[in-house]
Amino acid sequence: MKSTKRTLILLVALLIVAPAFAEKQAPPPGGTPKDFSLPEKTRFELDNGLSATLVNYGTLPKVTVSVRVRSGNLNETADQIWLADLTSDMMEQGTTSKNAEAVAAAFASMGGELSISTGSDVTSFSTDVLSEFGPDAVRLLAEIVHQPAMPASELDRLKDDMVRSLSIAMSQPQPQADEKLAALLYGEHPYGRMFPTEEMIRGYSLENVQNFHEKNFGAKRTRLYVAGVFDEKAMERAIRDTYGDWAAGPDPLINVPEMHSGRAVHLVERPGAPQSTLRVALPVVDPSNEDYTALMVTNTLLGGFFSSRVTSNIREDKGYTYSPFSQVSSRYRTAYWVQNADVTTEVTGASLKEIFYEIDHLRTEPPPSAELEGVQNYMAGVFVLQNSSRNGIVGRLAFVDLHGLSDDYLTGYVKRVHAVTPEDVKKMAEKYLRDDEMTIVVVGDRSKIKGQLEGYGKFAD
Amino acid sequence: MRQLRSRRVWALALLVGLLVACKGGDGAAVAEFSVPVEYHKLDNGLRVVLSQDSTAPIVTVAVYYNIGFRIEPQDRTGFAHLFEHMMFQGSDNLDKMEFIKLVQRNGGVMNGSTRFDFTNYFEIVPAHKLETMLWAEGDRMRGLAITQENLTNQQGVVKNEVKVNVLNQPYGGFPWLDVPQVAFTNWYNAHNFYGDLEDLDAATLEDVKAFFDSYYAPNNAALAIIGDFEPAQALDWVQKYFGDIPRVELAAGPDLSEPRQEEPRSGSRVAPKANRPALAVAYHMPERNTPEYYAMGLLDQILLQGNDSLLYQALVQREGMTGSVSGGINHPLGNMFNYNGPMLWNLSLYHDAETSADDILGEIDKVFEQVRSQPIDQETLDRAMVKMRSGLFDTMGGFFGFGRADLLASFALFDDDPARINALEDEFRKVTPELIRQTAEQYLRPTGKTVFTIEAGAQG
Numbered sequence: 001m002k003s004t005k006r007t008l009i010l011l012v013a014l015l016i017v018a019p020a021f022a023e024k025q026a027p028p029p030g031g032t033p034k035d036f037s038l039p040e041k042t043r044f045e046l047d048n049g050l051s052a053t054l055v056n057y058g059t060l061p062k063v064t065v066s067v068r069v070r071s072g073n074l075n076e077t078a079d080q081i082w083l084a085d086l087t088s089d090m091m092e093q094g095t096t097s098k099n100a101e102a103v104a105a106a107f108a109s110m111g112g113e114l115s116i117s118t119g120s121d122v123t124s125f126s127t128d129v130l131s132e133f134g135p136d137a138v139r140l141l142a143e144i145v146h147q148p149a150m151p152a153s154e155l156d157r158l159k160d161d162m163v164r165s166l167s168i169a170m171s172q173p174q175p176q177a178d179e180k181l182a183a184l185l186y187g188e189h190p191y192g193r194m195f196p197t198e199e200m201i202r203g204y205s206l207e208n209v210q211n212f213h214e215k216n217f218g219a220k221r222t223r224l225y226v227a228g229v230f231d232e233k234a235m236e237r238a239i240r241d242t243y244g245d246w247a248a249g250p251d252p253l254i255n256v257p258e259m260h261s262g263r264a265v266h267l268v269e270r271p272g273a274p275q276s277t278l279r280v281a282l283p284v285v286d287p288s289n290e291d292y293t294a295l296m297v298t299n300t301l302l303g304g305f306f307s308s309r310v311t312s313n314i315r316e317d318k319g320y321t322y323s324p325f326s327q328v329s330s331r332y333r334t335a336y337w338v339q340n341a342d343v344t345t346e347v348t349g350a351s352l353k354e355i356f357y358e359i360d361h362l363r364t365e366p367p368p369s370a371e372l373e374g375v376q377n378y379m380a381g382v383f384v385l386q387n388s389s390r391n392g393i394v395g396r397l398a399f400v401d402l403h404g405l406s407d408d409y410l411t412g413y414v415k416r417v418h419a420v421t422p423e424d425v426k427k428m429a430e431k432y433l434r435d436d437e438m439t440i441v442v443v444g445d446r447s448k449i450k451g452q453l454e455g456y457g458k459f460a461d
Numbered sequence: 462m463r464q465l466r467s468r469r470v471w472a473l474a475l476l477v478g479l480l481v482a483c484k485g486g487d488g489a490a491v492a493e494f495s496v497p498v499e500y501h502k503l504d505n506g507l508r509v510v511l512s513q514d515s516t517a518p519i520v521t522v523a524v525y526y527n528i529g530f531r532i533e534p535q536d537r538t539g540f541a542h543l544f545e546h547m548m549f550q551g552s553d554n555l556d557k558m559e560f561i562k563l564v565q566r567n568g569g570v571m572n573g574s575t576r577f578d579f580t581n582y583f584e585i586v587p588a589h590k591l592e593t594m595l596w597a598e599g600d601r602m603r604g605l606a607i608t609q610e611n612l613t614n615q616q617g618v619v620k621n622e623v624k625v626n627v628l629n630q631p632y633g634g635f636p637w638l639d640v641p642q643v644a645f646t647n648w649y650n651a652h653n654f655y656g657d658l659e660d661l662d663a664a665t666l667e668d669v670k671a672f673f674d675s676y677y678a679p680n681n682a683a684l685a686i687i688g689d690f691e692p693a694q695a696l697d698w699v700q701k702y703f704g705d706i707p708r709v710e711l712a713a714g715p716d717l718s719e720p721r722q723e724e725p726r727s728g729s730r731v732a733p734k735a736n737r738p739a740l741a742v743a744y745h746m747p748e749r750n751t752p753e754y755y756a757m758g759l760l761d762q763i764l765l766q767g768n769d770s771l772l773y774q775a776l777v778q779r780e781g782m783t784g785s786v787s788g789g790i791n792h793p794l795g796n797m798f799n800y801n802g803p804m805l806w807n808l809s810l811y812h813d814a815e816t817s818a819d820d821i822l823g824e825i826d827k828v829f830e831q832v833r834s835q836p837i838d839q840e841t842l843d844r845a846m847v848k849m850r851s852g853l854f855d856t857m858g859g860f861f862g863f864g865r866a867d868l869l870a871s872f873a874l875f876d877d878d879p880a881r882i883n884a885l886e887d888e889f890r891k892v893t894p895e896l897i898r899q900t901a902e903q904y905l906r907p908t909g910k911t912v913f914t915i916e917a918g919a920q921g
Contacts, residue, residue, distance in 0.1 A: 024553075024554045025553075025554045025596075025600075026554075027554075027555075027563055027593050027596050027597060028592045028593055028596050029593065030567065030587075030589045030590040030591070030592055030593045031589040031592070032589055033518075033587060033589050034518035034587070034588050034589060034689065035518065036517070036518050057516075058516045058858070059494075059516060059858075060494060060516075060854055060855075060857075060858035060859075061493070061494055061854065062851065062854055062855065062858075092768075100768075100778055101769070101774055101778060104767065104768035104769035104773070104774075105769045105844065107767075107768075107769070108767050108768075108769040108844050108847070108848055109844050109847060110847070110851075111847045111848060111850060111851025111852075112851065113767050113768065114768070128851075128855075129851065130847065130850070130851050130854075156781075157781035160781060160813065161781075161783075161784030162784075164737055164783075164784060164811060164812075164813060165784060167736050167737055168631065168735075168736070168737055168811060171631040171734055171735060171736050171919060172630060172631060173629055270629075272733075273629055274624045274628045274629050275621070275624045275625060275628075275629045277629075305565060306561050306565060307558070307561055307562045307565045307566070312558060315618055316557070316558055316614065316618075317614070318614075318617070319613070319614045319615070319616070319617025319618050319621070320617070320621070321618075321621050321625075322618055322619075322621040322622040322624075322625050322626075323622075323625065342621070342624070342625040342629065343621070344617075344620075344621055344624065373566070374562065374565060374566030375566075377565075377566050377567060377568045378565045378566060378568055378569075380568055381567070381568020381569055381570070381586065381587055382568075382570065384517065384518065384519060384568070384587065385517075385519065385570065385585065385861055388516070388517035388519060388861060389859070389860075389861065
């Protein structure tokens with residue numbers, strides 16, 4: 001192995017010249033780990049199917065309230081791309097009792113802002129306010145989600161804004177790459193449609209928006225999360241009083257995609273680009289699969305953190321790139337693994353060579369146990385951080401709920417991470433990171449990179 | 462190994478933080494929040510701030526060096542930032558990659574960043590790894606071991622950073638690199654902080670050594686420790702790992718002063734990859750820590766922060782000229798607390814070619830004229846105060862202690878007074894509607910305005 005040889009040479013060199021160096025100090029190991037337990041949660045369900053999860057956390061006098069609805073781009077048809085987003089934008093324009101300005105002022109008076117995020121599976125309506133306003137925030141969010149005014153007067157303005165956002169996104173290389181990748185992996189499924197056309201946006205009517213809201217919002221699709229410092233009794237009362245009379249509405253839409261991937265190079269032209277934007281990806285298992293944790297450990301070791309192999313190689317050794325990273329991107333019952341990197345145009349081919357070298361290396365040789373242990377400690381530490389903020393706590397709980405996981409997903413997480421062996425990592429790489437099925441997307445200057453990409457797969461476009 | 466000497470530690474102040482709850486008007490408890498601040502100075506000049514928070518079993522270690530990009534050498538633009546990368550490339554006892562691996566394999570995260578007036582390095586680790594991190598930070602404050610190979614490697618990395626964030630982006634560098642270059646006249650405040658690629662290439666190992674020797678010394682740094690730890694124990698470790706690092710003779714800094722702006726300024730560039738025009742407006746800030754400075758903090762809330770702000774309501778909600786307006790004091794590189802020199806309050810937005818920049822500027826001027834000509838109503842001021850307070854709480858308690866570390870280290874470095882953190886709320890409370898009006902009149906005056914526009918060079 002190339003890297004082993006290099007290490008040996010280094011070792012020999014060190015032995016010869018060692019007396020010239022002062023002996024290095026070893027870092028102090030630190031003390032005994034302090035206990036960490038997940039903050040306690042209270043959960044209850046209303047008769048209409050809406051569930052609420054409350055977590056008293058921390059001492060800072062603030063509280064996060066997040067209403068999450070199983071509605072998003074998944075619920076759009078092929079000619080409705082971003083209709084879910086436009087619906088969210090319209091819901092920000094006031095309720096049946098308050099106009100948009102009054103809503104904005106009401107959130108601000110509580111020390112918060114309304115933050116709406118429209119995703120593939122879930123649309124969330126969140127705010128983070130001073131503790132004394134917690135129940136008020138719960139009530140105001142209910143109005144936004146349940147009784148939006150949807151004023152016709154605002155529609156054209158929001159469509160103009162949306163067209164502008166679309167146009168700006170499409171002038172950036174990363175969205176160009178992500179759009180291509182999604183289309184390749186997910187095909188005709190809604191997950192494969194990242195961006196609409198301008199004409200499509202222009203065509204949306206108030207009726208389209210109202211119908212989308214009516215069809216996709218309701219108690220059974222809604223989960224409410226509260227985390228921070230608050231009075232639990234007052235909070236529960238506010239939730240029951242405000243959300244209890246919502247109609248049950250539809251169940252969440254289940255539409256699990258069939259994924260596609262094949263080894264090929266997909267080049268998206270970006271004339272004069274000083275960098276190539278790379279995506280190397282293929283379908284993997286989602287969080288409900290028993291291999292998921294071991295796969296996450298494998299991903300972290302390969303490209304998921306700064307000390308990872310790919311980052312060490314193409315950044316810290318070669319200087320080809322600034323912030324490469326790999327990840328497992330999950331939606332309901334589907335996921336893909338992807339290595340991302342923006343590399344200098346002249347080393348596009350060389351970067352792919354190193355990425356595949358690292359993948360193949362992991363598929364043929366288990367990692368040293370010290371390296372794996374470092375990854376496991378890192379993941380355990382990050383898990384503590386993820387569960388040590390209001391937002392993080394809500395995010396983790398919502399993740400477990402969306403993917404239909406048991407409480408054990410969180411309570412047993414650190415243990416599962418530590419149980420992964422070097423052999424498991426090699427097995428995961430072999431089983432899931434099949435380099436002959438990797439979809440490769442490159443956004444860059446075709447005239448400078450086409451030649452460099454020869455040999456990495458057939459050119460698909 | 463060097464001899465570790467025990468040094469006397471000078472305790473400046475000890476404040477105990479309390480969570481106080483009192484009854485609000487509506488019967489709900491209105492909480493207040495203050496943070497514990499313990500401040501020490503080692504004999505070698507290192508400023509040390511300790512602040513306990515046992516919410517989670519984690520600890521944040523942050524080292525701030527009093528070297529920001531504005532005072533980097535004139536023929537080495539971007540060097541302060543390139544140097545930040547050098548701090549991860551090896552020290553006496555930690556080779557390249559070993560610092561980062563040490564943090565990560567102990568379950569922590571870390572980063573470094575270069576700003577107007579400091580370069581910072583921080584780690585957030587499980588609480589029982591505090592000593593490990595203090596040792597590591599001490600090791601690289603003591604001295605670096607950089608090779609030409611590592612320098613060349615990081616020149617490549619930094620050039621890629623500039624490419625991914627600036628050169629391959631449609632608006633790259635807008636507004637944060639563009640606006641100071643027009644709004645300021647003193648080179649130190651007005652150069653390309655990311656650096657010209659030629660200057661980055663020209664950097665040598667001698668430059669690295671000279672820079673380290675000039676700025677990376679204990680008497681030019683502040684260390685903040687936030688989280689779940691015992692202060693006495695932590696201070697012993699600080700003494701052990703930093704106490705014998707020698708102080709250096711610090712050269713007098715360059716003159717950073719900006720002359721008062723007497724005429725409006727403007728700048729523009731064509732962005733070949735952009736398909737929509739963009740616009741930024743900036744004004745010079747009042748001097749730090751003056752009554753006008755705090756008034757400007759609240760004016761920022763009133764004018765620009767949140768959807769209730771006057772500019773959002775005018776430009777987005779009513780006129781539909783743009784989808785959002787972003788900006789603030791020291792935006793987007795920091796906040797109103799973590800700088801020490803001339804600074805801008807700026808706003809920026811993206812718009813369509815059909816909406817002229819002049820029309821947008823006219824609408825912005827109307828809003829400014831409103832706050833210049835009459836005192837704001839008390840309700841609006843109260844709301845601004847609630848927003849400010851809520852944001853301050855997040856800064857003091859958010860991002861796992863880093864927000865608090867950032868304030869404490871900045872206040873130690875710039876004011877020699879980290880306990881200021883608990884006095885901020887009162888300073889904002891002193892602001893009256895009339896002071897807001899006077900501040901707007903004086904600092905948002907037409908002659909003090911800078912406008913920067915991006916012309917879209919692509920079709921879309």
